[in-house]
Amino acid sequence: xKKNPLTVAVEAALAPEPAMAGSLDLARPAMAVxxxxxxxVERWVGIDVAKAHLDVAIWPTQERVRVTRDEAGLAELIAWxxxxxxxxxxxxxxxxxxxxxxxxxxxxxxPTAVINPCQARDFAKALGVLAKTDALDALVLARFxxxxxxxxxxxxxxxxxxxxxxxxxxxxxxxxxxxxKNRLASAHRQVQADIRTTVAWLEQRLKALDDDLQGxxxxxxxxxxxxxxxxxVPGMGPVTVVTLLALLPELGTLDRRQISxxxxxxxxxxxxxxxxxxxxxxxGRATVRTALYMATLTASRCNPVIRAFYQRLRGADKPxxxxxxxxxxxxxxxxxxxxxAKTPWQPLEESRA
Numbered sequence: 001x002k003k004n005p006l007t008v009a010v011e012a013a014l015a016p017e018p019a020m021a022g023s024l025d026l027a028r029p030a031m032a033v034x035x036x037x038x039x040x041v042e043r044w045v046g047i048d049v050a051k052a053h054l055d056v057a058i059w060p061t062q063e064r065v066r067v068t069r070d071e072a073g074l075a076e077l078i079a080w081x082x083x084x085x086x087x088x089x090x091x092x093x094x095x096x097x098x099x100x101x102x103x104x105x106x107x108x109x110x111p112t113a114v115i116n117p118c119q120a121r122d123f124a125k126a127l128g129v130l131a132k133t134d135a136l137d138a139l140v141l142a143r144f145x146x147x148x149x150x151x152x153x154x155x156x157x158x159x160x161x162x163x164x165x166x167x168x169x170x171x172x173x174x175x176x177x178x179x180x181k182n183r184l185a186s187a188h189r190q191v192q193a194d195i196r197t198t199v200a201w202l203e204q205r206l207k208a209l210d211d212d213l214q215g216x217x218x219x220x221x222x223x224x225x226x227x228x229x230x231x232x233v234p235g236m237g238p239v240t241v242v243t244l245l246a247l248l249p250e251l252g253t254l255d256r257r258q259i260s261x262x263x264x265x266x267x268x269x270x271x272x273x274x275x276x277x278x279x280x281x282x283x284g285r286a287t288v289r290t291a292l293y294m295a296t297l298t299a300s301r302c303n304p305v306i307r308a309f310y311q312r313l314r315g316a317d318k319p320x321x322x323x324x325x326x327x328x329x330x331x332x333x334x335x336x337x338x339x340x341a342k343t344p345w346q347p348l349e350e351s352r353a
Contacts, residue, residue, distance in 0.1 A: 043084055046141025047091040048134045049098045055134040058084060059142035064135065069097065074104045086110055088152065090145040092117045092137075096168070102153060103161065111152040113145070116283075120144055154249060163216055163246040167287075170209050170239075177202040213242050226252075229338050232345040235299025235306065235331070243291040244335070252339025259336045263288050265328050281325060289328075296328045306331055 048055040049069065056065045056077060065080055067073035089105055089112045091098050098114055105112045124132075124140045144150075156164070180202065184195045217223045223245055230241045244251055250262060260266040264284015270276075299306040306327050313323035338345065 042087045042146070044142050044145035045081070045086040045089040046138045046143070046145055047089060047101065048137040048141065049091055049094045049101055050134055051097060053134075054101065055138040056080075057135070057138035057142045058086070059139065059146055062139065064138070069101065071100075071104075074101060078104065078108045078110075081108075081110065088113060088145045088149060090115060090141045090150065092120055092141070103156070106153060106156075113150040113152050115141075115144070115150055119148075123148070156249070159216060159220060160246060160249070163213065163242065166209055166213055166216075167243060167246055170206065170213075171287075173202060173206050173209065177206065210238070214238060217242065217245070225342075226339060229342065229344055230335060233299075233331075233335065233338070234303040234345070235295050236335075237295065237298070240291045240295040243288060247285060248288050251336055254336070256333040256336060260329050260332060263292065263332060265289060265292070265325060265332065267325070292328050292332060293324070296324055296331050299331055300324065300327055303331075305334070 043061065044059045046057050046059070052069060054067050054069050054073065054077065056067070057063070063084070065077070067077045067080075089110055091101060091112070091114055093114050093116060102112050102114055120137070120141055123144045124130075124137075127140065127143065129136060129140055177199065180195055180199050184192060184199065187195055217227050226245055227241055230236050230244065231238070248259075248263065251259065254262065257266065262284060264286070265281050267279035267281055270278055270280070296306065300310040301307060309330055310323050310327050313326055314320065318326075337343075
């Protein structure tokens with residue numbers, strides 16, 4: 001008896017997938033089986049980063065390995081990957097634990113992308129994977145690599161990595177210094193001297209870090225030129241410039257929409273049917289956005305272009321935060337254009353833009 005084509009399709013979809021040696025059960029729904037593994041030599045790698053170890057999985061072969069999260073373990077991982085050249089490696093941002101891993105993989109010339117953990121978790125839920133283990137997460141990341149194919153992270157040379165590390169060290173020093181100064185106002189006189197000593201030490205360490213940052217900028221001809229261009233804009237201070245150079249290397253290479261979305265100051269629509277939702281910004285590089293916000297606050301008072309733009313928006317009854325966000329986007333657009341054209345600050349020309 002000839003079966004109905006629909007019945008044949010349903011039976012094929014519900015048929016159990018052949019088990020592979022060492023495979024992991026991702027509890028995939030029947031619909032996910034249709035996305036069959038490619039038959040080419042493409043290898044999509046996912047790495048789950050933990051404090052002590054790394055779980056690595058390759059899709060579609062589902063090969064797995066676990067190594068320690070140190071230089072010896074990474075050397076073992078790179079040696080393991082060399083005969084299995086990856087098409088793309090994906091790992092999550094895990095509070096800095098991924099920095100050494102991504103750096104060594106990129107240095108080994110493996111295309112590597114670092115993604116937001118929320119993206120990976122949402123992707124796992126879309127696959128129907130509700131369980132969570134390190135091995136499962138690695139395989140989910142490998143499938144994410146194949147399906148989404150995020151943009152690989154650009155290589156940072158040793159000087160850029162050092163600059164980034166100094167900036168990351170500077171932030172907790174600022175936090176501790178602010179906390180100690182606030183604590184001094186209400187502290188008992190018995191401990192005030194000790195707090196003042198701590199404040200003086202923190203200020204000394206902060207000054208040493210700032211001097212180191214500026215010295216590294218001056219030592220590089222490329223950074224020195226870019227620093228001079230960015231510092232020519234009223235409102236741009238040394239910390240903001242260093243943050244942009246170290247954490248936003250794409251500045252001057254993208255168009256204004258791309259660079260705004262990368263920083264996270266591009267408003268997104270919230271519309272459905274006839275409902276027009278409130279536009280808001282989110283995502284992007286929070287550290288860069290914070291530095292740009294502080295620079296925009298200053299520029300809204302001392303930069304003639306940004307000040308006029310801010311006053312015009314406030315005069316149109318725009319809320320202060322909305323006006324400042326628009327000014328951040330305008331300031332970033334100006335900085336991006338200046339680096340792209342290698343042209344210093346020209347307020348009259350920017351006013352006509």
